[in-house]
Amino acid sequence: MLRNKLIQLILQRHSYLCVGLDTDVQKLPLHLRENKNGILLFNKAIIDATRDYCVSYKPNIAFYESLGSKGWDILGETLEYIGAEHFTIADAKRGDIGNTASMYARTFFETYSFDGITVAPYMGEDSVMPFLEYDNKWVILLALTSNRGAFDFQFTKNIQDEMLFETVIQKAQQWGTINNLMYVIGATKAQYIERVRELAPSHFLLIPGIGVQGGSLHDISLLGMNHDIGLLVNNTREIIYASNGEDFAIHAQKKAKGIQEEMSKYLQVRLL
């Protein structure tokens, strides 16, 4: 997807919401847990309920992979069901040497036609470049993640007093552009978003960690939004597991709509 199209979708729907599709069979409503197509039916119902309120969907690949080959079929059918009017993200966090990274790129950009993939930076340039060779496809590079373990390495200061996530953000700008590179910045680390915007004023940021993980939509919107909006904010569990009754889709829609309405306010302020 082109950057301009993504921005247009955001402005049309007054939303920069990304819905995570981390569908865990053990968390499905009971009537679907016993259905052999339960996961796909669940995903389709969530997509139908939320598509007007979000601009992106992000299946975390682990949840499909853990089902073996049938999980990959479900992933493919889910992706097809989403269609072309949402930015689709394979949350795969892949990262490997050049020839292997090319295979991963083939997986997520050809075998499955995602718009973007999350990539881990540890192995450096040649683990990232093969993904950037595709037109209109995106690398979404882990920079500052939302989890507690982020403190183990990402904040390590180098001898220029620069933290590892800062080095990652800067170095990656030699590899990709604002048209094919985003960064993952956890909402739980909102106090660093101003610094991220100094380093990457124009890039899109994918922001997980609001909701269950505790990040504030208000804070990250205030601090992270740029002249092109530049934000995709993910919510997974509060939406897809809003209820585990038969009415789960209605509750998912209500939650997604609530987030979209809050986003709409922040967009209005920004666009005044």
Add this chain to the structure above:
Amino acid sequence: MLRNKLIQLILQRHSYLCVGLDTDVQKLPLHLRENKNGILLFNKAIIDATRDYCVSYKPNIAFYESLGSKGWDILGETLEYIGAEHFTIADAKRGDIGNTASMYARTFFETYSFDGITVAPYMGEDSVMPFLEYDNKWVILLALTSNRGAFDFQFTKNIQDEMLFETVIQKAQQWGTINNLMYVIGATKAQYIERVRELAPSHFLLIPGIGVQGGSLHDISLLGMNHDIGLLVNNTREIIYASNGEDFAIHAQKKAKGIQEEMSKYLQVRLL
């Protein structure tokens, strides 16, 4: 697999060779490329030809994933064919927040019963721990990789003049033990193996990068072997693509046997 069993296999076969099964359909011998079971037939022939000369197999998951769901079936059948007398490694380089890491662990330790999985360290402790909760299963943590991109972040010095890969090696010893944690150290970085052995004298190291990538088996054996051997040295392309004729398995065997014989010499010196 228990650590003691791995050591016994090494001593029995006079080998610490790991054969990479990065089977790329485009590199198959012509007579198999046109066969719809070509990849599985190729893997089985390679396994039959090499199983006496190696102690481990390491399919890189990217090569199976890129085929969609049928690739995962091939992976499962390959794993079953290897059996229980080789240490099996899912070269997956996964790394995600806690609840997602648990799903990846389920994938590679339950849905597919690998002995170990390669894991990326960037997201820290909670991205690694779920894999360590399984008995007799291993995390093989990326520390110093064999590729050029390793220089982008892994050598970044912190304010104590310690490089990132050193921090990773030390920090991870708070998470796992010599019985469930190995490190990936690229053979192309042999000059750092002495330092790695200072930091992790007793851990097993998985060493890719001999052969096509240019690392020296002699050097890494001399510098890396410890009192329990402590090495698994991977070779992929020189073995599995030794020939692309119908006689590929004979050539693969010859190459694997040659490496095993060289390893046997280093083992003798060590065990004198």
